Amino acid sequence: MTALIAARGLTRVLPETVPVTLVKDISLEIDPNSFVAITGPSGSGKSSLLYLLGLLDRPTNGTILVEGRDTGPMSEAERARTRLSMIGFVFQFHFLLPEFSARQNVEIPMRKMGRLAPREMRGRAEELLDALGLADHRNKRPDQLSGGQRQRVAVARALANDPPLVLADEPTGSLDSQSSEQVFEILRSLVRERGKTVVAVTHDLDMAARMDRRVHLVDGMLAEAED
Numbered sequence: 001m002t003a004l005i006a007a008r009g010l011t012r013v014l015p016e017t018v019p020v021t022l023v024k025d026i027s028l029e030i031d032p033n034s035f036v037a038i039t040g041p042s043g044s045g046k047s048s049l050l051y052l053l054g055l056l057d058r059p060t061n062g063t064i065l066v067e068g069r070d071t072g073p074m075s076e077a078e079r080a081r082t083r084l085s086m087i088g089f090v091f092q093f094h095f096l097l098p099e100f101s102a103r104q105n106v107e108i109p110m111r112k113m114g115r116l117a118p119r120e121m122r123g124r125a126e127e128l129l130d131a132l133g134l135a136d137h138r139n140k141r142p143d144q145l146s147g148g149q150r151q152r153v154a155v156a157r158a159l160a161n162d163p164p165l166v167l168a169d170e171p172t173g174s175l176d177s178q179s180s181e182q183v184f185e186i187l188r189s190l191v192r193e194r195g196k197t198v199v200a201v202t203h204d205l206d207m208a209a210r211m212d213r214r215v216h217l218v219d220g221m222l223a224e225a226e227d
Protein backbone atom coordinates (compact mmCIF):
# COMPACT_ATOMS: atom_id res chain seq x y z
CA MET A 1 0.00 0.00 0.00
CA THR A 2 1.40 3.42 -0.91
CA ALA A 3 1.56 5.65 2.14
CA LEU A 4 -0.73 8.66 1.94
CA ILE A 5 2.14 10.72 3.21
CA ALA A 6 5.68 9.65 4.03
CA ALA A 7 8.64 11.41 5.60
CA ARG A 8 12.15 10.26 4.68
CA GLY A 9 14.97 11.41 6.91
CA LEU A 10 13.34 14.74 7.69
CA THR A 11 15.57 17.25 9.41
CA ARG A 12 14.79 20.92 9.89
CA VAL A 13 17.41 23.26 11.21
CA LEU A 14 16.84 26.98 11.68
CA PRO A 15 19.92 28.82 10.46
CA GLU A 16 20.37 30.99 13.55
CA THR A 17 23.80 32.06 14.84
CA VAL A 18 23.48 29.02 17.02
CA PRO A 19 21.50 26.70 14.70
CA VAL A 20 18.28 25.31 16.18
CA THR A 21 17.30 21.76 15.23
CA LEU A 22 13.52 21.45 15.21
CA VAL A 23 13.26 17.88 13.96
CA LYS A 24 15.98 15.38 13.28
CA ASP A 25 16.06 12.46 10.87
CA ILE A 26 12.40 11.56 11.07
CA SER A 27 11.13 8.81 8.79
CA LEU A 28 7.56 7.65 8.98
CA GLU A 29 4.70 6.54 6.79
CA ILE A 30 1.07 7.41 7.35
CA ASP A 31 -1.38 4.88 5.93
CA PRO A 32 -4.59 5.96 4.26
CA ASN A 33 -7.67 5.88 6.50
CA SER A 34 -5.77 5.98 9.78
CA PHE A 35 -6.13 8.11 12.90
CA VAL A 36 -2.65 8.97 14.16
CA ALA A 37 -1.58 10.82 17.30
CA ILE A 38 1.65 12.80 17.55
CA THR A 39 2.66 13.09 21.18
CA GLY A 40 5.68 14.34 23.09
CA PRO A 41 6.76 16.95 25.59
CA SER A 42 6.49 20.67 24.91
CA GLY A 43 9.27 21.71 22.55
CA SER A 44 9.81 18.18 21.20
CA GLY A 45 9.06 19.27 17.63
CA LYS A 46 5.43 18.17 17.18
CA SER A 47 4.25 21.39 15.52
CA SER A 48 7.44 21.59 13.46
CA LEU A 49 6.82 18.07 12.15
CA LEU A 50 3.20 18.84 11.35
CA TYR A 51 4.23 21.98 9.43
CA LEU A 52 6.71 19.94 7.41
CA LEU A 53 4.16 17.18 6.70
CA GLY A 54 1.66 19.85 5.70
CA LEU A 55 4.10 21.39 3.19
CA LEU A 56 3.93 24.66 5.11
CA ASP A 57 7.67 24.48 5.76
CA ARG A 58 10.54 22.90 3.82
CA PRO A 59 12.99 20.46 5.40
CA THR A 60 16.71 21.20 5.53
CA ASN A 61 17.35 17.55 4.71
CA GLY A 62 15.12 14.68 3.73
CA THR A 63 11.86 14.78 1.87
CA ILE A 64 8.12 14.30 2.03
CA LEU A 65 6.20 12.10 -0.37
CA VAL A 66 2.51 12.60 -0.93
CA GLU A 67 0.90 9.49 -2.40
CA GLY A 68 4.38 8.45 -3.48
CA ARG A 69 5.19 11.74 -5.18
CA ASP A 70 8.31 13.50 -3.96
CA THR A 71 7.44 17.07 -2.98
CA GLY A 72 11.12 18.10 -2.72
CA PRO A 73 11.59 19.07 -6.37
CA MET A 74 8.16 20.74 -6.62
CA SER A 75 7.87 24.48 -7.24
CA GLU A 76 6.11 26.58 -4.60
CA ALA A 77 3.06 26.75 -6.86
CA GLU A 78 2.95 22.97 -7.18
CA ARG A 79 3.36 22.54 -3.43
CA ALA A 80 0.55 25.02 -2.85
CA ARG A 81 -1.71 23.10 -5.24
CA THR A 82 -0.85 19.80 -3.58
CA ARG A 83 -1.55 21.32 -0.17
CA LEU A 84 -4.87 22.77 -1.25
CA SER A 85 -6.19 19.54 -2.76
CA MET A 86 -4.63 16.98 -0.41
CA ILE A 87 -4.40 18.53 3.05
CA GLY A 88 -6.75 20.29 5.45
CA PHE A 89 -5.49 22.02 8.59
CA VAL A 90 -7.00 22.49 12.02
CA PHE A 91 -5.00 24.47 14.56
CA GLN A 92 -5.30 24.90 18.31
CA PHE A 93 -6.56 28.41 17.82
CA HIS A 94 -9.02 28.26 14.99
CA PHE A 95 -7.53 31.08 12.83
CA LEU A 96 -10.90 31.88 11.34
CA LEU A 97 -11.15 35.28 9.70
CA PRO A 98 -13.01 37.44 12.25
CA GLU A 99 -14.89 39.66 9.80
CA PHE A 100 -16.34 36.73 7.84
CA SER A 101 -19.27 34.47 8.66
CA ALA A 102 -18.81 30.76 9.36
CA ARG A 103 -19.98 29.98 5.84
CA GLN A 104 -17.60 32.48 4.24
CA ASN A 105 -14.70 31.08 6.25
CA VAL A 106 -15.48 27.58 4.98
CA GLU A 107 -15.62 28.88 1.40
CA ILE A 108 -12.09 30.34 1.54
CA PRO A 109 -10.16 27.17 0.56
CA MET A 110 -12.68 26.56 -2.23
CA ARG A 111 -12.12 30.08 -3.55
CA LYS A 112 -8.37 29.49 -3.52
CA MET A 113 -8.87 26.26 -5.43
CA GLY A 114 -11.11 28.05 -7.94
CA ARG A 115 -12.94 24.98 -9.24
CA LEU A 116 -16.50 25.66 -8.12
CA ALA A 117 -18.98 28.37 -9.05
CA PRO A 118 -19.95 30.71 -6.19
CA ARG A 119 -23.33 29.03 -5.74
CA GLU A 120 -21.68 25.60 -5.52
CA MET A 121 -19.18 26.86 -2.95
CA ARG A 122 -21.98 28.23 -0.87
CA GLY A 123 -23.92 24.97 -1.08
CA ARG A 124 -20.93 22.88 -0.13
CA ALA A 125 -20.03 25.17 2.80
CA GLU A 126 -23.59 24.91 4.07
CA GLU A 127 -23.59 21.12 3.77
CA LEU A 128 -20.33 20.85 5.70
CA LEU A 129 -21.53 23.18 8.45
CA ASP A 130 -24.84 21.31 8.68
CA ALA A 131 -23.01 17.98 8.95
CA LEU A 132 -21.00 19.38 11.86
CA GLY A 133 -24.12 20.48 13.72
CA LEU A 134 -23.77 24.15 12.83
CA ALA A 135 -26.83 24.61 10.63
CA ASP A 136 -28.13 27.40 12.85
CA HIS A 137 -24.78 29.17 12.97
CA ARG A 138 -23.88 29.46 9.30
CA ASN A 139 -24.14 33.23 9.20
CA LYS A 140 -22.50 34.03 12.52
CA ARG A 141 -19.06 35.54 12.80
CA PRO A 142 -16.42 33.69 14.86
CA ASP A 143 -16.88 36.06 17.83
CA GLN A 144 -20.54 35.06 17.98
CA LEU A 145 -19.66 31.36 18.41
CA SER A 146 -18.39 29.28 21.33
CA GLY A 147 -14.88 27.80 21.27
CA GLY A 148 -16.19 24.37 20.35
CA GLN A 149 -18.39 25.78 17.60
CA ARG A 150 -15.47 27.75 16.20
CA GLN A 151 -13.33 24.65 16.16
CA ARG A 152 -16.07 22.78 14.29
CA VAL A 153 -16.12 25.61 11.73
CA ALA A 154 -12.35 25.12 11.45
CA VAL A 155 -12.93 21.40 10.80
CA ALA A 156 -15.51 22.27 8.12
CA ARG A 157 -12.99 24.63 6.55
CA ALA A 158 -10.33 21.90 6.60
CA LEU A 159 -12.74 19.65 4.68
CA ALA A 160 -13.73 22.31 2.13
CA ASN A 161 -11.78 20.84 -0.77
CA ASP A 162 -12.43 17.27 0.40
CA PRO A 163 -8.74 16.48 1.08
CA PRO A 164 -7.82 12.89 2.03
CA LEU A 165 -5.58 14.13 4.85
CA VAL A 166 -6.40 16.36 7.81
CA LEU A 167 -3.55 17.62 9.99
CA ALA A 168 -4.54 18.99 13.37
CA ASP A 169 -2.29 20.71 15.92
CA GLU A 170 -3.84 20.32 19.36
CA PRO A 171 -7.34 20.72 17.92
CA THR A 172 -8.92 20.33 21.34
CA GLY A 173 -6.19 22.11 23.28
CA SER A 174 -8.18 25.24 23.98
CA LEU A 175 -11.54 23.56 24.61
CA ASP A 176 -13.44 22.42 27.69
CA SER A 177 -13.77 18.67 28.14
CA GLN A 178 -17.23 18.38 26.60
CA SER A 179 -16.32 20.35 23.46
CA SER A 180 -13.03 18.44 23.27
CA GLU A 181 -14.88 15.17 23.24
CA GLN A 182 -17.22 16.42 20.55
CA VAL A 183 -14.37 17.60 18.30
CA PHE A 184 -12.50 14.34 18.94
CA GLU A 185 -15.57 12.32 17.92
CA ILE A 186 -15.87 14.40 14.75
CA LEU A 187 -12.23 13.75 13.84
CA ARG A 188 -12.69 10.06 14.53
CA SER A 189 -15.81 9.92 12.37
CA LEU A 190 -13.87 11.52 9.51
CA VAL A 191 -11.63 8.46 9.59
CA ARG A 192 -14.23 5.80 10.33
CA GLU A 193 -17.10 7.09 8.23
CA ARG A 194 -15.55 9.24 5.55
CA GLY A 195 -12.32 7.41 4.83
CA LYS A 196 -10.12 10.36 5.78
CA THR A 197 -6.73 10.19 7.43
CA VAL A 198 -6.30 12.38 10.48
CA VAL A 199 -2.95 13.14 12.09
CA ALA A 200 -3.41 15.08 15.31
CA VAL A 201 -0.91 16.48 17.77
CA THR A 202 -2.24 16.03 21.27
CA HIS A 203 -1.10 16.47 24.84
CA ASP A 204 -3.99 14.33 25.95
CA LEU A 205 -2.72 10.80 26.44
CA ASP A 206 -6.22 9.38 26.96
CA MET A 207 -7.16 10.74 23.57
CA ALA A 208 -3.97 9.43 22.00
CA ALA A 209 -4.74 6.00 23.48
CA ARG A 210 -8.07 5.99 21.63
CA MET A 211 -6.43 6.62 18.25
CA ASP A 212 -5.04 3.98 15.86
CA ARG A 213 -1.39 4.77 16.34
CA ARG A 214 0.88 6.98 18.43
CA VAL A 215 4.03 8.64 17.11
CA HIS A 216 6.08 9.89 20.03
CA LEU A 217 8.71 12.62 19.70
CA VAL A 218 11.54 13.44 22.07
CA ASP A 219 14.00 16.26 21.32
CA GLY A 220 12.92 16.44 17.69
CA MET A 221 13.43 12.71 17.12
CA LEU A 222 11.12 9.74 16.91
CA ALA A 223 11.15 7.86 20.18
CA GLU A 224 11.96 4.18 19.84
CA ALA A 225 8.76 2.72 21.09
CA GLU A 226 5.68 3.24 19.00
CA ASP A 227 2.43 1.36 19.01
Ligand SMILES: Nc1ncnc2c1ncn2[C@@H]1O[C@H](COP(=O)(O)OP(=O)(O)OP(=O)(O)O)[C@@H](O)[C@H]1O
Nearest residue numbers: 014020021022040041042043044045046047048049
Ligand atom coordinates in the same frame (compact mmCIF):
# COMPACT_ATOMS: atom_id res chain seq x y z
N1 LIG B 1 11.23 30.22 15.20
C1 LIG B 1 11.90 29.56 16.14
N2 LIG B 1 13.09 30.04 16.62
C2 LIG B 1 13.77 29.37 17.56
N3 LIG B 1 13.39 28.20 18.09
C3 LIG B 1 12.23 27.68 17.66
C4 LIG B 1 11.42 28.32 16.67
N4 LIG B 1 10.35 27.55 16.44
C5 LIG B 1 10.46 26.50 17.25
N5 LIG B 1 11.58 26.56 17.99
C6 LIG B 1 12.06 25.55 18.95
O1 LIG B 1 12.01 24.30 18.32
C7 LIG B 1 11.59 23.28 19.20
C8 LIG B 1 10.40 22.55 18.64
O2 LIG B 1 9.28 23.42 18.63
P1 LIG B 1 7.80 22.94 18.33
O3 LIG B 1 6.95 24.15 18.33
O4 LIG B 1 7.81 22.12 17.10
O5 LIG B 1 7.50 22.02 19.58
P2 LIG B 1 6.11 21.37 20.08
O6 LIG B 1 6.40 19.94 20.36
O7 LIG B 1 5.03 21.68 19.10
O8 LIG B 1 5.85 22.11 21.44
P3 LIG B 1 4.44 22.49 22.16
O9 LIG B 1 3.92 21.22 22.74
O10 LIG B 1 4.85 23.46 23.22
O11 LIG B 1 3.55 23.09 21.13
C9 LIG B 1 11.33 23.97 20.53
O12 LIG B 1 12.45 23.77 21.34
C10 LIG B 1 11.15 25.42 20.16
O13 LIG B 1 11.53 26.25 21.20
Ligand SMILES: [Mg+2]
Nearest residue numbers: 046047048169
Ligand atom coordinates in the same frame (compact mmCIF):
# COMPACT_ATOMS: atom_id res chain seq x y z
MG1 LIG C 1 3.26 22.77 19.21
